[in-house]
Amino acid sequence: MASPGVNDDGSLRLRAQLVIPANEIDVRVTTSGGPGGQHANRSLTKVVVSLRVEESETLSESEKRRLVEHFGPVVRSSASRFRSQGQNREAAFNQLASKLSDALAPRAPRRETKPSARSKERRVDEKKARGRLKEMRRARNDD
Numbered sequence: 131m132a133s134p135g136v137n138d139d140g141s142l143r144l145r146a147q148l149v150i151p152a153n154e155i156d157v158r159v160t161t162s163g164g165p166g167g168q169h170a171n172r173s174l175t176k177v178v179v180s181l182r183v184e185e186s187e188t189l190s191e192s193e194k195r196r197l198v199e200h201f202g203p204v205v206r207s208s209a210s211r212f213r214s215q216g217q218n219r220e221a222a223f224n225q226l227a228s229k230l231s232d233a234l235a236p237r238a239p240r241r242e243t244k245p246s247a248r249s250k251e252r253r254v255d256e257k258k259a260r261g262r263l264k265e266m267r268r269a270r271n272d273d
Contacts, residue, residue, distance in 0.1 A: 134227035142181075142223060144231045150188050155226075156180045157219070162210035176210035177218040179226050193234055200233040 134144050140152030162176040182204055183189065183197045197205060207229060209221035245253075 134224070134231040136220060136223035136227065142227050142230070144227060144234065148188070148234075150181065150186065150230075154181060154186050154188060155223075156182070159215060164210075173213070173215075175213060175215045175218055176208060177215060177222045178206060178208040179219075179222045180204050180206040181226065181230070197230070197233055201229070205229060 135142075137143050137149065140155070142150040142152075142155060144150065156179065158178045158180075159174040160176045160178070161171060161174060163171075183194050183201070184203055186194065189197070205226065207222050207226035209218040209225065211221065212218050
């Protein structure tokens with residue numbers, strides 16, 4: 131299986147059969163801010179990529195619902211670690227792809243389990259010890 135990431139045409143590959151086209155992804159570049167002097171203040175190196183989940187024509191209704199529950203109506207990712215806009219763009223796209231593929235990955239159904247006999251015993255022992263501690267405090271304060 132191909133790992134999530136960005137294709138050469140700017141589309142976002144989440145898995146082999148799910149590719150989000152570039153026209154559904156908003157890309158914004160800004161100055162990265164922080165220390166760095168003149169370079170940081172004037173170079174547009176920070177990249178913010180976002181996907182408006184409800185407007186996507188690629189995602190199914192169940193996938194949209196899952197993403198909205200997990201992230202809200204817009205999924206964003208940003209990168210400003212590198213001095214190069216190209217490297218930050220790639221990093222932001224990869225982060226977005228990773229977020230989306232993790233949220234869309236099928237979850238194993240939870241199997242209900244009962245507490246073990248030892249865990250029940252431990253819980254009761256802890257409650258008794260706590261009660262004894264409180265009892266000792268009361269006895270001392272009554273004098």
